Amino acid sequence: MRITFIGGGNMATAMIGGMVARGFAGSEVHVVEPDAAKRAELQTGFGVTTSAPDEALPASDAVVFAIKPQQFRTVAEALAPQLGNALVVSIAAGIRSDAIARWSGAERVIRVMPNTPALVQAGISGAYAAPATTDADRALATRILESTGEIVWVEAESDLDGVTAISGSGPAYVFYFIESLQAAARAQGFDTDTARRLAYQTFAGAVKLAQQSDDDAATLRQKVTSKGGTTERAINALENSQVRSTIIAAAAAAAARSKELGDELGRDAE
Ligand SMILES: NC(=O)C1=CN([C@@H]2O[C@H](COP(=O)(O)OP(=O)(O)OC[C@H]3O[C@@H](n4cnc5c(N)ncnc54)[C@H](O)[C@@H]3O)[C@@H](O)[C@H]2O)C=CC1
Ligand SMILES: O=C(O)[C@@H]1CCC=N1
Numbered sequence: 630m631r632i633t634f635i636g637g638g639n640m641a642t643a644m645i646g647g648m649v650a651r652g653f654a655g656s657e658v659h660v661v662e663p664d665a666a667k668r669a670e671l672q673t674g675f676g677v678t679t680s681a682p683d684e685a686l687p688a689s690d691a692v693v694f695a696i697k698p699q700q701f702r703t704v705a706e707a708l709a710p711q712l713g714n715a716l717v718v719s720i721a722a723g724i725r726s727d728a729i730a731r732w733s734g735a736e737r738v739i740r741v742m743p744n745t746p747a748l749v750q751a752g753i754s755g756a757y758a759a760p761a762t763t764d765a766d767r768a769l770a771t772r773i774l775e776s777t778g779e780i781v782w783v784e785a786e787s788d789l790d791g792v793t794a795i796s797g798s799g800p801a802y803v804f805y806f807i808e809s810l811q812a813a814a815r816a817q818g819f820d821t822d823t824a825r826r827l828a829y830q831t832f833a834g835a836v837k838l839a840q841q842s843d844d845d846a847a848t849l850r851q852k853v854t855s856k857g858g859t860t861e862r863a864i865n866a867l868e869n870s871q872v873r874s875t876i877i878a879a880a881a882a883a884a885a886r887s888k889e890l891g892d893e894l895g896r897d898a899e
Contacts, residue, residue: 630653630657630690631657631658631659631687631688631689631690632648632653632657632658632659632689632690632691632692632693632773633658633659633660633661633686633687633689633691633692633693633715634658634659634660634661634662634692634693634695635661635692635693635694635695635696635704635708636660636661636662636694636695636696636697637660637661637662637664637667637668637671637679637695638662638667638695638696639745640695640720640743640745640747641660641693641695641720642667642670642671642674642748643743643744643745643746643747643748643752643777644693644695644720644743644747644748644752644773644777645658645660645671645675645677646674646675646747646748646749647747647748647749647750647752647776647777647778648773648776648777649675649676649677650750650776651750651775651776651777652776653773653776654676655675655676655677655678656676656677656678658675658677658678659677659678659679659680659687659689660677660678660679660680661679661680661681661682661684661686662679662681662682663681663682665681668680668681682704682707685711686708686711686712688713688715689713689715690715690716690769691715691716691717691718691769691770691773692708692712692715692716692717692718693718693719693720693773694717694718694719694720694721694729694733695720695721696721697721698721698722698723698724698890698894699894701719701721701724701728701729701732701894702728702732702894705729705732705733706732706733708733709732709733709734709735710734712733712734712735715735716735716737716738716739716762716766716769716770717729717730717733717735717737717738717739718738718739718740718741718770718773719738719739719740719741720740720741720742720743722742722793722797722886722887722890723790723793723886723887723888723889723890723891723893723894723895724740724890724891724894724895725740725786725891725895726738726740726757726759726786727895728891728894728895730759730761731897736759736761737759737761737762737763737766738759738761738762739756739757739758739759739762739766739767739770740756740757740759740786740789741754741755741756741757741770741774742754742755742756742789742792742793742796742797743774743777743797744796744797744799744800745800746778746800747777747778748777750776750777750778751778752777752778752779753778753779753780753781753796754774754777754778754779754780754781754796755780755781755782755783755788755789755792755793755796755797756770756774756780756781756782756783757782757783757784757785757786757788757789758770758782759786767782787888789887790884790885790887790888790891791884793883793884793887794880794881794882794883794884794887795880797883798880798883802876802879802880803832806832807828807829807832810827810828810831810832811824811825811827811828812824813828814827814828835849850864
């Protein structure tokens with residue numbers, strides 16, 4: 630088995646970390662990456678093999694494109710003659726399977742939207758399999774993605790825009806909330822370390838409780854909120870500032886950007 634990543638940046642590193650922790654041998658994973666320092670880190674960190682983009686691609690069962698959407702076409706067209714019969718997997722935001730097939734010359738394409746908690750096997754990926762893929766292709770993609778966390782298969786490719794907006798970009802929203810809670814703790818006079826502990830454990834504890842509880846998030850929130858108490862004041866401040874509708878609008882903006890990337894970058898240049 631060989632899985633070759635094209636691009637060894639943030640998201641590829643997170644996926645490779647999950648894969649190697651969950652049963653892929655380092656020798657089964659190859660990474661093509663122009664940055665020598667990143668290649669060295671991937672080799673020592675995960676025991677994978679690496680090469681620079683101007684070297685020949687090793688024969689691979691699957692080739693995972695983990696480069697920026699803006700680079701996709703140039704890199705895919707350059708690699709097309711070397712892809713052989715490999716399944717092509719893309720994690721690039723927005724770039725649609727028909728464009729991927731056209732540029733890479735591969736018909737069997739699976740598009741995936743992972744997220745960075747993959748590094749600690751706590752990711753969730755949305756995946757779409759183009760019609761030409763086989764059961765074996767989907768099984769291989771499932772094996773890769775299951776080693777990084779959960780998978781949601783979507784029937785309509787356009788649903789990946791929504792997945793991107795919620796779970797692809799979502800860790801950044803969560804980190805933004807944690808940053809804000811830490812800043813609030815600092816504003817209450819706590820030192821950096823205490824502020825961090827208060828914010829992180831509150832977040833971790835609340836998520837664990839929500840995952841293990843039969844109550845939904847709204848009920849759990851109500852259980853914290855005593856009538857006339859402190860939480861009520863805070864939640865009122867959030868509602869008055871329309872934080873809920875802002876979060877919904879933020880995710881809609883991300884989904885629109887995902888669609889726009891596909892529209893902008895998916896066309897073949899004249
Ligand atoms: N970072 C994230 O949370 C997520 C990112 N993605 C998608 O993953 C893709 C990569 O994003 P990141 O890892 O965040 O970006 P990144 O910038 O960290 O990684 C891209 C890597 O590609 C390398 N590269 C540049 N030219 C290359 C070439 N010709 N051949 C091989 N590698 C080349 C760069 O040196 C860099 O290490 C994007 O398309 C993004 O939409 C998808 C889900 C989540
Ligand atoms: O921000 C981005 O475009 C990528 C896709 C999802 C997360 N990061």
